[in-house]
Amino acid sequence: MxxxxxxxxxxxxxxxxxxxxxxxxxxxxxxxxxxxxxxxxxxxxxxxxxxxxxxxxxxxxxxxxxxxxxAPVSRKEFRELCEIVAALETLALRLSDPAYLRRVAPELLALARGFPDAVAERQVIERHDDEWHDLLLSGCPNERLLDLITSVKAGMRRYTHLLAGDDAPLERAAAEHCRIAEHLAEGDLPAAAEALRDNWVNGMERMLSRIPAP
Amino acid sequence: MxxxxxxxxxxxxxxxxxxxxxxxxxxxxxxxxxxxxxxxxxxxxxxxxxxxxxxxxxxxxxxxxxxxxxAPVSRKEFRELCEIVAALETLALRLSDPAYLRRVAPELLALARGFPDAVAERQVIERHDDEWHDLLLSGCPNERLLDLITSVKAGMRRYTHLLAGDDAPLERAAAEHCRIAEHLAEGDLPAAAEALRDNWVNGMERMLSRIPAP
DNA sequence: ACTAAGAATTCTGCATACAAAATATTACAT
DNA sequence: ATGTAATATTTTGTATGCAGAATTCTTAGT
Known part of the structure; x- marks a missing residue:
């Protein structure tokens, strides 16, 4: 043990x-x-x-x-972090093996569909979202990039608790995850990358209003 | 004082x-x-x-x-780092104000042209190269991105000393810097971003052979 | 001479100690 | 009452101390 x-x-x-x-x-x-x-x-x-x-x-x-x-939170910084993570994750996706992505696409889709059903507490859902993205990028051969993404996301954790109590954003995120998975199933990697970037941009928009003005 | x-x-x-x-x-x-x-x-x-x-x-x-x-060096890791920095720097360039870039283009060009003339020791040249890139990205409003680039580049410093004693790579880098600056002077930001990515890819190629095999 | 067990040593990881800087409190003058 | 100077307290930044893990050295046995 x-x-x-x-x-x-x-x-x-x-x-x-x-x-x-x-x-x-x-x-x-x-x-x-x-x-x-x-x-x-x-x-x-x-x-x-x-x-x-x-x-x-x-x-x-x-x-x-x-x-x-x-560190104090600000809309500006959150926007900056989203820009960074969006670029890094799309890079990771583009570097991944398309065949592998097509193989995990069904699992990604299933996870995304089972998303809103899980009536777990918000904190568990957040972790769930992280795991989905981790699985999405698990085929990326660039290990340094994966580490970096993890590190940058840690810097975003100051913002996650601001979503407390509202399920709507999470449901929309789930829908976007489905879209990404569907593109991957079709083998359309560029479209998936574009949808992934949209996912981050939309998630950013949803969050921005909840961040207290400076 | x-x-x-x-x-x-x-x-x-x-x-x-x-x-x-x-x-x-x-x-x-x-x-x-x-x-x-x-x-x-x-x-x-x-x-x-x-x-x-x-x-x-x-x-x-x-x-x-x-x-x-x-950390041990490896061609794989160096390639990974170059992929990351290339993506981050092109992002920073795309986020910059084109007007500002056009304004600093002459200075960038002058610096790049005065590059090989400086018969300083290699270490100074390396620092010179860093400063050129810093100036190139100085108009990027995403401060977190600039910090991140600095941090990732620190991770690449384990490789810089492998260039010791050979000026050819630096001269080619200078030529590429000129190209980037010229694109900026013309206001062609996408072309500049492309040239910047090429600069990193080429720099990577130049370095790879010098990295001892694992 | 080679291996293996065990002792001795070295080194890390964590705890504690201390000095200086920053902050809070008090006393006093206006 | 308000502002300020002097002092006390708190808190950080750095140094030192200590227990246990990892490594090296020693040596007994084959």
Missing amino acids: GIERRPLREQIREELLLRLDRGDFAAGTDINEAALAAELGVSRTPLREALITLAGEGVLESNQGRGFRF | GIERRPLREQIREELLLRLDRGDFAAGTDINEAALAAELGVSRTPLREALITLAGEGVLESNQGRGFRF
Whole structure:
């Protein structure tokens, strides 16, 4: 039975991202290292290591002498992140083997169709969406690109909890996922890539109004 | 007189990248934290923080229990990185204001033309190339994208020293830069973006043969 | 001489300690 | 009451300490 043998900093990073999804931290909030470390039951050292990693991913900001804080959210930044992820994911799709994509298309379609039925809590649905995109890109041979996408998406997690309580956006996303899967089933990769970009642009539009004005 | 007031971890990170450019570290080499910290005249704490940052950028790898090491180089990874940066830079160019680009085109052209004349050492030339690309993208309003490009390029620094002693690739790069600048001067942004992608693809080809086989 | 077990050493990962910077509080003058 | 200077407190940034894992060295046995 494999006991947990991973660096504390990684576990801490994931725990913080999870709490971020839950909306535990307001954007712009300062982090008190000692208090947070005590709450997590670890020392400041691995906590700081996790904070530095998250700062590198854009989740946190750091200012000399005054520590870390959750980076403030803004429509501008969210738009920027969507532009980036859209470009990276379409690149990943274009680099994938068309035959492989056609093979996983049915599974992608099934997942997308079973999407709104799942009456799970929002947090589970978010994870579900991530897994769908992961499967979509699982055939991309560019490993560095996949890592980078994961990292950039971590920077977007500050925004996910803003969708709380509204299912409409998720249903529309599911419909778009179906469209993408159908294009893949037909072997029309360019159309799928275009639909994927639309998915990000639309998702961005749906979110923008929920982001508080600066 | 503003004295140096930045976190040690950032200064350490830059120093390590500089030494990497000089070819001080062989790919795959394990890092001895205590020895390196002593050499740099700092304690292990900020050094480790810098190492964690570099690991996040792909410069280093970390394995539980056996610390950090410089990630091994490979043709596959270099190709992957080039694909990524090419996509990101062309995106940045497409997002830029065409009027601004036309305005800086002359400066870009002049810099590119003065390129091979500079008989400076290779390391300076590399930095020169970086600055040219920075200027090219300086009109991109997507700040997150610019940060991301910088970060991904840090991950490519493990490869730059492999160009040591050969000016031919740099001269060809200069010619390509001229081409890009000329397209911008004409206001033909799509052509410039295409030339920029070619620049990365060609640069990749030039480099590939120099990367030792795995 | 080669292998394997085990001891000794080295090194990492995490915790704690300390100094300096930033922030909060108090005292006082206006 | 308000602003300000002096002081106390908090908090970060860096250094040091320590336990355990990984590695190297030693040596006994074949």
